[in-house]
Amino acid sequence: MSLLSEPLPRTTSTSSPVPDLADADRKALSKKDTAADHPTWCPGCGDFSVLALYYKLIEKRKIWHEKICTVAGIGCSSRFPYFVQAHGAHFIHGRALPYATGISISRPDLHVFVFGGDGDAFSIGGNHFNHTARKNVKLTYVVMDNHVYGLTKKQTSPTSPLGFKSKTDVWGSTDRPINPMKQAIAAGATFVARATATNIPHLLLQMEAAMDHDGFSFIECLSECIEFYPGAFDAANPRKGGAFNQVPADHDVTDEYAAYKLADAEGSGVFGLFYKVDRPTKNANEAKLIADTRSKLDGLADWQILKKNFDRMK
Amino acid sequence: MSESAISSASGAAPKVSTVPEAVIRIAGNSQDGIQAIGGFLARLAGRSEQEVMTFMTIPSTISGGPSIFQVRIGSGEVLSAGDDADVLLCFYDHSYANHITSLKRGGIVLYDSDHVTPSPELAGSYHHIGVPISSLTVEAIGGTGRDKGKNIYALGLIARIFNLNSPKLTRLIEERFGGKDPKVVEDALNCFNSGYGHQVQGLLQSFEFHPGENAGHSQVVMSGNEALAFGIIAAGVRFGAGYPITPWSDIMELLRRELPKYGGTFVQTEDEIAAVSMALGASYGGRVAVTGSSGPGISLKTEALGWASMAEMPIVIIDVQRGGPSTGMPTNVEQSDLNIACFGGHGDSPRVVLGPSSVEDCFYTAIEAVNIARKYSTPVIILTDQGIATRIEAFPYPDLEKVCQDISPDLTPVAEHKPYDLSTADGITRHIAPGTRVANGKYPVVTGLEHDELGHPTGSGKLHTQMNAKRRNKLRKLAAELPAPQIYGAPEGHVLLVSWGSSRGPIEEAVKQAREHGEAVSALHIKHLNPLPNGLEQIMSGFTHVVVVELNDEGLYGNGQLATILRARYCDPRIKSVTKTDGLTWKVREILHRVLVLTK
Numbered sequence: 001m002s003l004l005s006e007p008l009p010r011t012t013s014t015s016s017p018v019p020d021l022a023d024a025d026r027k028a029l030s031k032k033d034t035a036a037d038h039p040t041w042c043p044g045c046g047d048f049s050v051l052a053l054y055y056k057l058i059e060k061r062k063i064w065h066e067k068i069c070t071v072a073g074i075g076c077s078s079r080f081p082y083f084v085q086a087h088g089a090h091f092i093h094g095r096a097l098p099y100a101t102g103i104s105i106s107r108p109d110l111h112v113f114v115f116g117g118d119g120d121a122f123s124i125g126g127n128h129f130n131h132t133a134r135k136n137v138k139l140t141y142v143v144m145d146n147h148v149y150g151l152t153k154k155q156t157s158p159t160s161p162l163g164f165k166s167k168t169d170v171w172g173s174t175d176r177p178i179n180p181m182k183q184a185i186a187a188g189a190t191f192v193a194r195a196t197a198t199n200i201p202h203l204l205l206q207m208e209a210a211m212d213h214d215g216f217s218f219i220e221c222l223s224e225c226i227e228f229y230p231g232a233f234d235a236a237n238p239r240k241g242g243a244f245n246q247v248p249a250d251h252d253v254t255d256e257y258a259a260y261k262l263a264d265a266e267g268s269g270v271f272g273l274f275y276k277v278d279r280p281t282k283n284a285n286e287a288k289l290i291a292d293t294r295s296k297l298d299g300l301a302d303w304q305i306l307k308k309n310f311d312r313m314k
Numbered sequence: 315m316s317e318s319a320i321s322s323a324s325g326a327a328p329k330v331s332t333v334p335e336a337v338i339r340i341a342g343n344s345q346d347g348i349q350a351i352g353g354f355l356a357r358l359a360g361r362s363e364q365e366v367m368t369f370m371t372i373p374s375t376i377s378g379g380p381s382i383f384q385v386r387i388g389s390g391e392v393l394s395a396g397d398d399a400d401v402l403l404c405f406y407d408h409s410y411a412n413h414i415t416s417l418k419r420g421g422i423v424l425y426d427s428d429h430v431t432p433s434p435e436l437a438g439s440y441h442h443i444g445v446p447i448s449s450l451t452v453e454a455i456g457g458t459g460r461d462k463g464k465n466i467y468a469l470g471l472i473a474r475i476f477n478l479n480s481p482k483l484t485r486l487i488e489e490r491f492g493g494k495d496p497k498v499v500e501d502a503l504n505c506f507n508s509g510y511g512h513q514v515q516g517l518l519q520s521f522e523f524h525p526g527e528n529a530g531h532s533q534v535v536m537s538g539n540e541a542l543a544f545g546i547i548a549a550g551v552r553f554g555a556g557y558p559i560t561p562w563s564d565i566m567e568l569l570r571r572e573l574p575k576y577g578g579t580f581v582q583t584e585d586e587i588a589a590v591s592m593a594l595g596a597s598y599g600g601r602v603a604v605t606g607s608s609g610p611g612i613s614l615k616t617e618a619l620g621w622a623s624m625a626e627m628p629i630v631i632i633d634v635q636r637g638g639p640s641t642g643m644p645t646n647v648e649q650s651d652l653n654i655a656c657f658g659g660h661g662d663s664p665r666v667v668l669g670p671s672s673v674e675d676c677f678y679t680a681i682e683a684v685n686i687a688r689k690y691s692t693p694v695i696i697l698t699d700q701g702i703a704t705r706i707e708a709f710p711y712p713d714l715e716k717v718c719q720d721i722s723p724d725l726t727p728v729a730e731h732k733p734y735d736l737s738t739a740d741g742i743t744r745h746i747a748p749g750t751r752v753a754n755g756k757y758p759v760v761t762g763l764e765h766d767e768l769g770h771p772t773g774s775g776k777l778h779t780q781m782n783a784k785r786r787n788k789l790r791k792l793a794a795e796l797p798a799p800q801i802y803g804a805p806e807g808h809v810l811l812v813s814w815g816s817s818r819g820p821i822e823e824a825v826k827q828a829r830e831h832g833e834a835v836s837a838l839h840i841k842h843l844n845p846l847p848n849g850l851e852q853i854m855s856g857f858t859h860v861v862v863v864e865l866n867d868e869g870l871y872g873n874g875q876l877a878t879i880l881r882a883r884y885c886d887p888r889i890k891s892v893t894k895t896d897g898l899t900w901k902v903r904e905i906l907h908r909v910l911v912l913t914k
Contacts, residue, residue, distance in 0.1 A: 102595020
């Protein structure tokens with residue numbers, strides 16, 4: 001085995017070199033260019049709206065395929081990366097956030113979008129949610145919250161309301177559900193918004209704002225599971241006789257306590273941006289550490305830096 | 315018990331005698347700085363072109379406790395830290411009581427007479443020299459009433475007994491404490507000089523080492539964990555993630571400190587699973603990343619390791635083994651993670667496992683691991699152990715300009731890309747990094763679901779069969795490319811000892827001793843543990859007995875973990891097993907005795 005770095009050619013045969021295109025010479029991507037596999041979701045699933053808006057976001061903001069990365073864990077909604085023509089990763093259950101963090105920190109040139117469900121985010125991945133939020137890693141996390149486990153066919157989820165009847169709580173759930181908004185605010189997320197898959201323009205606004213936020217941006221998007229929890233969010237849908245209550249216009253998004261109070265709203269709650277502050281990201285902190293450290297090294301080559309260490313161990 | 319070569323300490327002339335090597339055991343409490351004494355001796359040996367190997371035990375309690383540091387310095391080949399000591403330095407009664415039997419008959423026991431009361435009945439067996447180390451240290455520093463610095467005072471005594479190069483040691487002390495308050499350096503030098511200048515009562519003779527045989531090339535002295543971490547940096551890795559656990563923590567601390575100098579980052583994560591996940595994300599970002607742990611953390615990482623096999627994502631995972639299962643014996647040595655490294659996890663998940671055998675090997679194995687991960691797009695586990703992690707050795711200064719490599723991601727656009735192309739030779743495919751434009755607009759997905767060539771999910775049994783074959787065949791290709799293992803000793807004989815990991819040194823020393831006694835014993839060291847290199851059966855066929863010597867339990871069916879794998883692979887009943895789990899490295903004597911009984 002050669003110890004020296006050998007050139008490792010790409011393993012997919014390419015007929016000829018591909019020219020680099022200037023952004024100006026490229027056509028904005030349409031839905032046709034960004035759609036990949038046909039979604040495996042049930043007809044009527046709320047997740048279709050989120051996917052359609054992701055295509056829309058890419059088109060509207062002229063994002064190129066290769067400049068984004070779509071990451072998910074396990075669950076119905078976590079099938080997301082297969083439905084998007086972009087570099088994507090379908091990781092293991094609950095661990096999409098640390099995986100996405102690895103991409104975000106090592107590749108600051110990309111915008112990382114993570115999609116998942118309530119089980120992935122708040123149950124098996126609960127600890128990662130807290131720590132990715134507190135570290136303020138630059139990425140956008142959209143949780144399609146349906147209040148039930150769908151892929152495994154109707155078990156209680158961490159956001160299922162008290163009394164919800166599932167295959168694992170046939171008498172009705174007795175465990176207090178997690179409040180995702182409070183969880184995110186308390187953990188230190190710097191962008192916390194709430195939306196629903198049934199209000200498309202509002203959801204698109206939240207997704208755009210989240211993408212533009214320099215830090216950990218989190219959206220809880222209510223997304224109805226028509227198979228295992230139909231009607232769960234009717235109360236938030238005017239077409240089903242409910243009310244779409246928005247965050248009051250005078251709400252101060254930098255006021256943590258006010259945001260926390262909004263999360264206590266009765267019924268299906270309020271929608272919009274709860275909390276947004278600027279705090280240095282993990283990415284920026286690490287980049288600063290690197291810049292400060294390297295400024296003292298007088299442009300030495302890597303092997304010369306290593307030699308300084310080895311000389312001390314002679 | 316063997317006789318010490320320096321047993322004539324109380325004899326008359328000559329005043330200075332020359333010895334080829336010496337084993338010095340320092341026994342005290344972990345907060346006494348006894349590791350510092352050993353470290354200075356090891357570093358001095360490195361600068362004097364001598365070979366050196368150390369061994370230490372540390373308590374797993376926070377507040378410290380009994381601890382030893384053993385240094386073996388020699389001018390010839392030093393393969394182990396030595397079974398028994400020539401010199402025992404002990405600070406307390408418990409150090410004396412627990413370690414006097416590890417001293418060779420006639421060896422020197424140098425004790426702190428302020429704390430140790432030697433046993434009168436042992437006076438005839440060992441040469442006792444008492445020095446009031448604690449009170450003389452207090453005196454040397456100027457009577458502060460504290461004996462901090464008695465380790466350096468003792469170093470001075472040892473330097474006197476072995477006629478060590480005092481200007482070189484002075485320089486080492488200055489380098490070590492140089493960054494601190496000038497008073498610290500001053501105190502340290504006062505302690506050292508007082509110890510060095512002390513007229514040791516009863517020592518009628520002193521010693522010096524044969525000149526080193528390694529003249530001409532300079533050496534570096536470091537621990538296995540340091541060598542591994544620096545090897546990872548030399549290999550071009552610029553991202554790592556980990557969670558603290560003994561004895562892996564020093565690697566992550568070093569990488570956290572050093573990587574920013576190279577433009578890299580190490581993230582301390584919330585748990586072990588986040589660490590492997592984050593490293594996999596960074597690897598996917600286009601440059602092989604590293605994570606690591608010790609036993610319990612490796613158990614937690616296995617689901618993600620399976621994903622890496624399935625998604626064919628390169629990653630290097632370091633496992634500094636310790637006594638298991640569960641929390642086990644955190645500060646003791648054991649080689650019981652071979653099974654989890656080779657097979658841990660659900661499903662058929664091929665991966666590569668490498669076991670470095672020395673501190674120097676740790677440095678180069680790290681680079682090899684990174685390059686195997688890149689070339690074969692596979693997870694690679696480096697199995698080291700507590701013994702090698704904390705052991706200090708000197709090795710030739712590497713040609714850093716030559717070994718340091720740049721493995722930055724290549725983002726040149728491609729016409730098309732299939733991440734799991736089934737048409738490639740030997741099943742080897744490599745990913746393109748995100749950020750790479752694919753001209754035909756078909757972008758790859760990396761996934762843990764069984765998939766087609768583009769990474770999209772499939773339920774096809776045919777594809778699952780083909781992809782399983784792809785993942786397995788590429789490692790068969792690696793096996794065919796691995797260098798043939800070298801035999802230590804004659805290619806034919808009565809007994810072939812098989813070693814892996816840190817047991818290599820004592821096993822080869824056992825071979826050396828056995829051959830000196832006319833026994834036809836050879837050794838085979840297996841570094842590439844999964845896949846095994848081709849051709850082992852030919853090597854084994856030259857011997858009547860094949861004995862695998864390893865630090866783990868013999869299991870339900872009477873064979874250690876590597877022995878079980880070799881028996882399964884070669885169906886050869888001559889393969890036998892010698893194991894132990896006492897938490898200590900092999901003594902040469904133990905190996906010879908156990909093998910003799912087994913092959914009679």
